[in-house]
Amino acid sequence: MQFMRGSNLPEERGGGSNILMNSTCHDTIVEAVEADSFGYSCPTVQLMIRSWKTVKAVLGYTGFSEFSPIWNSKNLEELNVMGKIEEWDRRGIHCLAQLYRAGRLKSFQEIREEYAVPNRLFFSYLQVRHALEVQFRGKVIEWSEMPLLRKLIKWEEDVGTITEEQWKYVLALGPRVSLAPSQGVSHLYLIYRSYYTPVKLFSFGKSPDAKCHHCGDRRGDLIHMFWRCPKLHRYWEGIVEKMNSVFGTSLDMEARTCLMSLMEKNGMLKDTQTAIIRCLFQGKKLIARKWQAKDPLTMAEWMKEVKDMIMKEKLWYGKIGSMKKYKSIWKLWLEQERSE
């Protein structure tokens, strides 16, 4: 996953029409507040800078974050005096964190290999290095990623690499998982890994061990509780089989499919995909609701949830005069139900 500057967080991008962003030389609000680069000060800008400082303090940041820009930053006086080195900027070197690895400034060779910087920029590297040495006076910079990003990156350990496009899709799924906005938030609870798993409770000292309540496995972490637990195997297998039989798909029995709704589209209609996303969401919701249950979840319980959801959607779409939409989403499910 490559979290490029601002591109993964479109809502944070200032956009040309935003008067605040027009007054700064940075692309995103986070970069602008980190650099304190607003061209004028007004109560909104001051409030934003104060709020960001509070957010950083709450998240445990004491100094610079991975969003701190290198260029045009009032907080990096030494580099600011030097001015922007356009060739570095063009090669994608924008943020301070890109220059460091494990608390130490990267060598020219590392930067050259990573950003295809030509040898002739060695002199400018020496200038930057000198400026940073003067700026930080030998202090070790402690880098930590934003907790949210760290959580998202953890997903890649659990389910494999997720491309930037796929992340955009997963993070934007909230409004598609259900017609109820609160359910969209539930989707984000899972993606942001907000559940109190046995591992988390154990780490907080709230539980004597980190075991899964269902199977007794020693490591009841998020991926175990939602996917790897052997007690869930039949449940997920049944759901995937049912999806494939109803929608004529060939969804894989994989965590990235079932938990993140990542699937090959293969010409699939958008409404069919919505139906699958909603059915899979019911599967996850039931796991969260029956978190402490002793007995393994069953397909029958999931079927009941899906049928209730479809019933509610019928009422809702009927009320807003969109039965065509309802049929387009649920046609295949309803057809199979009739043939049973």
Ligand SMILES: [Zn+2]
């Ligand atoms: Zn288990």
